[in-house]
Amino acid sequence: MQGRIIKGVGGFYEVLLQDRSVVTCKARGRFRNEHIIPMVGDLVEISSPETGFASIDDLLPRKNALLRPPVSNIDQLVIVISASVPKPDWILTDKLLLQAHLLGVSPLLVLNKIDMADDSIVSEFEADYAVFPTLLVSSRTGEELKSLKAALSGRISAFAGQSAVGKSSLLNALFPELSLETGDLAKRTDRGRHTTRQAELWPLLGGAVLDTPGFSLFELEEISQDALNAAWPEFQGTYEHCRFAGCRHIKEPDCAVKMLLDSGKLTHARYERYIELSQEIEQRRKHRYD
Ligand SMILES: Nc1nc2c(ncn2[C@@H]2O[C@H](COP(=O)(O)OP(=O)(O)OP(=O)(O)O)[C@@H](O)[C@H]2O)c(=O)[nH]1
Ligand SMILES: [Mg+2]
Ligand SMILES: [Zn+2]
Missing domain, CATH: 1.10.40.50 (Probable gtpase engc; domain 3)
Known part of the structure; x- marks a missing residue:
């Protein structure tokens, strides 16, 4: 059977099968011997014995892979930017666009918090990124969330962007069942610290989303x-x-x-x-x- 790893914890992997069911698997010992570590996003071949855990027997070739967070086979990088606080870090936006280009994934630029937007940020965003697919949204009012949902359908998307721009809030607004932890910027002791930590793919709309705790940039x-x-x-x-x-x-x-x-x-x-x-x-x- 073929499936996709959506979560990995302590040597166990959750694998999403074609029928949308999820099976907990262990990786075969030979992976460790060959220094191959299965990662979230991997397409795998699994087998289920009569008793005990199902096992991951094979890894299919990866289309792309990131090291931090460890995740593979991403189709789309959703770059979230805040239209108010925190103020956009445009060089980070451009580095993420470069990252998307190098990985061969399509970028989607999402300007969130449009409900309390700073006009100068909106005009900069619209002028600078007209050549890219963009959306102006609000997780609070629901503005343009239908378009965001449509863009996520049937693809593996990773959300990236500065801390507190509203990545988890957007995902919660679209898919309340996720109940991801969100954070109030004002209440954070350590400025810029990310609320989101684990790397986990959430199967949705025939695709999946990954709420990343930031994104490691290439060298x-x-x-x-x-x-x-x-x-x-x-x-x-x-x-x-x-x-x-x-x-x-x-x-x-x-x-x-x-x-x-x-x-x-x-x-x-x-x-x-x-x-x-x-x-x-x-x-x-x-x-x-x-
Ligand atoms: N006004 C307004 N506030 C928002 C919106 N979306 C998110 N927020 C607020 O912004 C803060 C940060 O939101 P999060 O969803 O935790 O941000 P995040 O990008 O997931 O942050 P990390 O997990 O730390 O990377 C929270 O206080 C949210 O309530 C929005 O559309 N409008
Ligand atoms: Mg978050
Ligand atoms: Zn020149």
């Missing part, structure tokens, strides 16, 4: 300039036309990206964050070889 020094360019959809079909092949899009003459800026197809904010990431990647690479 920036491992990213090539080409990969960074490819993660900025505004550039596509453009940067190949820069006069210089290795153009960094900073001060070079006849830079196609700078022309995009003039035409308004790329916002200054997104451009500046691109340069910031590009320089960070370069700095780290230099340090590594020093």
Whole structure:
């Protein structure tokens, strides 16, 4: 039988089968011998003996995998941003978009807390991310939650974003049966600490969601300039036309990206964050070889 691991605790795994039933399994000893650790999201082959626990016999190849939280085979990264408090960390948003691009998963940008939105945040969001799929929602009033639900249907989605932006609140508003723990920003002692800790896939709407306690970012020094360019959809079909092949899009003459800026197809904010990431990647690479 084939299924998907939705939870792992102390060597036991909960596997969701095609008929939507869940079986508790143990992994075969050979996984440990081969240093393979099954993770949430894995598609597995299991067998059920007459007595005792069912076992995971095989792991199917992973489409993608994250280390923190350990989860595989994600289809969609739902990046949640707050339209009020906490104030958006736009560079984090861009890093998550880059992460989605590197993993080959489609991003969905969700601006939450639209019920108490700061107008300047909404306009920045709308201007900077027009090339991406976006939703303006409120877990409190239910605004646009139908669209969010539709976007989650039939796919494996991971929710990511700063602490207290309302990831768990959105999931609770859509699926009250989850009763995920949510937190009041004001009551938190340690600012920015995440309420959500465990990595668990919740099977829903023919797909599943993962409420992550944040998202580990890849190591920036491992990213090539080409990969960074490819993660900025505004550039596509453009940067190949820069006069210089290795153009960094900073001060070079006849830079196609700078022309995009003039035409308004790329916002200054997104451009500046691109340069910031590009320089960070370069700095780290230099340090590594020093
Ligand atoms: N006004 C308003 N407040 C919201 C909304 N969504 C969530 N909140 C509040 O924001 C706070 C944080 O919400 P959580 O759902 O715990 O945030 P989270 O993103 O899951 O946070 P972590 O688990 O720490 O990563 C809570 O006090 C919520 O009540 C919203 O749409 N509008
Ligand atoms: Mg949470
Ligand atoms: Zn250029």
